[in-house]
Amino acid sequence: MSESTEDSNIESLFDAPPMAEQERMIEAILFAVREPVTSKQIADRLPHGCEVPEALSYLRKRYEGKGVNLVKSGDGWAFRTAPDLGFLMQKETVETRKLSRAGVETLAIIAYHQPTTRAEIEEIRGVSVSRGTLDMLLELGWIKLGRRRISPGRPVTFIVTQEFLDHFGLETSRDLPGIKELRAAGILDNRPPPGAVGEVEDEGGEEGRDQDDMFE
Amino acid sequence: MSESTEDSNIESLFDAPPMAEQERMIEAILFAVREPVTSKQIADRLPHGCEVPEALSYLRKRYEGKGVNLVKSGDGWAFRTAPDLGFLMQKETVETRKLSRAGVETLAIIAYHQPTTRAEIEEIRGVSVSRGTLDMLLELGWIKLGRRRISPGRPVTFIVTQEFLDHFGLETSRDLPGIKELRAAGILDNRPPPGAVGEVEDEGGEEGRDQDDMFE
């Protein structure tokens, strides 16, 4: 590249560019990609000393009410078309296979109860999780593994992903529809069945106390 | 239908939406469509009576000097990041390739058994591990060298990295489910070869609601 750019690079080591310029830079970065980009990833690309959160909030304001909006999902930021204009984009619509009832319910249970174990999903639905359900949700990138539960058997847990939030236009999983009411009503409490003291998830004891005895 | 609704329907057939709305609509279309769009294609998507050239010129003006510009390429219109910000986009051209089977298997063994030696990986895989496979995983930053094993020959061990955990969305490698859990969750593809018996018996009842069940 030319010398002038090099000069400005050196300068930028000391002075952050003006706010309007930071805003432009972030705008360009977010426009160029499809996936949400985290503030940290943005900061890594910008010259030293930029005020990413502030610039993002200006940018968000600038796009408010426009045909394209700046939205937040999880840790990431992305430009998305305004939802009310979806009808114009029918040609762009990706036909996704419809999730079955079991798939949708399992997804909802994970989203509202996360982190949650397979045993808990089964307890809530009253049936065993059929083969392929979790598989499919993992493949869609909507759920992932959380930390193992610190309870006997240390069962694996599932949580929803940033992609899930992005897909459903949620900023955080606290924005799930009705979650506050459900929590207030105690629906999301982990209430063990009466008399089940000391009873554990059915994975219990079988497995996973330690990486070493996890196999076979 | 009431008269008033009918009236408004008829009106909308003739009255184009306000200019600001037309601008929004074009903005969304240009953003979401994959290739540059001609004025005619835009007009075809918009409600009847829109002033596409006028709306485009407003939109162009709005994006002037911003991080993203509205530019004409050929007959079509498209958003492009501002040319002076190209340097920010350098990391964008990423080619993604699928990791080879040997790579995935080796990585999986290291993740499940770490710290583990090359000899152990070979014993588990049942085939020798080529230098190239380990090199590639090292280069990807997904594995690194662990402590030497205190055993004859003091062999080098491999462990997974923080980058690995980030990439695969794991908190710790201990959150990886064991074989029983994989099987129980239906993630384990254990369709036996035709004629084989036993082993799968436990899934018997669920078999019927296989994969198909996910979709309607």
Place this chain on the structure above:
Amino acid sequence: MPDDHIAGLATEQDSFGDVEARIVAESLVVDVDGFEGPLDLLLTLSRTQKVDLRKVSILGLAEQYLDFVEEAKRLRIELAADYLVMAAWLAFLKSRLLLPVDPNDEGPSGEELAAHLAFQLERLEAMRRSAARLLARDQLGRDFFARGQTEVVSRKRTVTYSATILDLMQAYARIKTRDDFEPLHMKRNAVYTMEQALERMKGLIGHAIEWGELSQYLPEAWRLDPKKRRSATASTFAAALELVKEGRLEMKQTESFAPIQLRKK
């Protein structure tokens, strides 16, 4: 009334009117399609009470469910085991709710059990509603869209390798379960074949002028490991029989389980 529920299970059973249809219907083995398990069935039954789920009569519900199961039995509809487990549990719950409380009884009271069941129903219902609300939201790629063109500005190319957690887990599972599906065959490295034994014996019998025990003829490397020893013994014995048949060897055993002896003929 229970007929209504049964009819809901399988459309083939609509016409109970004529005898023939009834016989056909009764010989059918119908699984409870359309219901996702006993809890789902209970939730469906509870809607027939036409009250707020919080006010549902659990006793009434238990009776409805038991009637349902009775009716299924009468029609010889085979219910999956979990439906029967639920029926047994509800029968137990019903007795707890109806009988006076035994002060010596340690377990949870009927009311506690009923309250928990009510909670489970409410929770399942709530999750169903939430799932529907979730799906009703604007969705990426359907209602709102990501940038259609992503930009390639720089010529600098980096290659990244993709692999998902699912790839990883499946790969691992594949390795670890590979042995599960091997068709039944012996591990070759622990098998001493009769051909090998015959070859060895032919070379050795020339020197077998005196009676000697069969076990002496086992190859060195096959004497310690019991598995290997067994295999070598069997094949050496078979090879010896073969040589007897050919008239080149004699064999004898003084009594049952005594050592087998052989010598050159």
